[in-house]
Amino acid sequence: MSPASAATTGAARVELDVNGSVADVRAGLSTTLLTVLRDDLHLTAAKRGCNQGVCGACTVEIDGVPMRACLSLAHGCVDRPVRTLEGMLETPRMQALQRAFAVSGAFQCGFCTPGVLVAAHALLASDPDPDEAAIRRALSGNLCRCTGYARIVAAVRSAASSLAAPANQASA
């Protein structure tokens, strides 16, 4: 096979660890993790916004830290656990964040929301009581084109407070 045809037809098997399960898919060399998540595994929380790593709508956890699914090649994610928003739904932190976002109305169109939630989930793991500046720093890679930042920041603060409340101490 010539190199040129390999670029277009060279899909190869790749085994990924997504949300704790083995995903066995075929992907070309240039196929991103985001494409595999959305088109093959139908995990559509991560969104394809800019596809350039700028907007943050595709943020997922790889190796336990937030990364861009659109800048991660599927074949580069072998032996690196991937966790998407769908894999975080049962954690007390994500449930507190989702409640706070709903109560605060921290979204308009909602396209950026999954990426914001993944980034905020990681923030609250490393800093359970972030101030506004820390929240803004942690979310600086997540663009909201509806510009609803004030409510997003307030919702993350509110989730942190609810997790710190005595009733949640056991499960947080």
Place this chain on the structure above:
Amino acid sequence: MTAMPQGMLWPRTVQEATAMLADDPDAKALAGGATLVAMMNARVVEPHALVNLALIDELRGIRSEADGTIRIGAFTRHVETAGCALLRGTAEVVWQAAGKIANATVRNMGTIGGSISFADPGLDYPPAIVAADASIEIASVAQRRRVAAADFFVDWYTTALEPGEIVTAVILAPKAGGASYVKHARVASDYATASAAVCIEGRGTVRAVIGSCGPTPIRDDAADALLSGDRSDAAIASAGALLEARADPLDDVRGSAEYRRLLIPRLLLRAIRQAETSIAA
């Protein structure tokens, strides 16, 4: 005849990686992906083979060497450099720049080797490593060599890397003193509209570098000589004019060329005053 290797290749050593790149001139070295994959998504490059540097232990992490230098492996991600307590004195300029790259998520991915090899003039590392007078260690299948950071950046998106070569480390020789990296950007996560990187050694020797105002980081021997003897506002204005005379900024969405020229002396002043504070601290 064996087929050309295709797909994702996983060398375990620099020797294996450079041999793979030598065997296949169209293969690309992949580090954190923050720039190469973005270019692949835009179809600017469509490699049929990628030499993934992620499993090469030698390229990872920051360590102090016996000779007092600090070695930042090429695959060290920005988040690690931004959190490294070894980067003090004049090396603090690199630490400060690392913490201002893009945003927290991209800093979890991008690497210093990948960043400087891309050599976008708007990046934060190039002016910082030139101000720190860093050396870049480069490997090919045949040899290792070192070039000064100031000689590594050759032109727009062009470095001293020859085909088949990769960056293996950025080597710093920190001196007692202070440093500052000042970035002026539209929003925190953007590329710099313009930036200033300044290192002041204990005895007052200054290295001042301007970023994002031309094809490569801007330095001027006369400006550094002037600032090394006199850091008054007037001397900084004169040095700023010398640096501005070497600038070749573009008009783009981040600012006009004229605006960038106006920023140069102002960012220089701010960076020098901040570097002085870090000496006192």
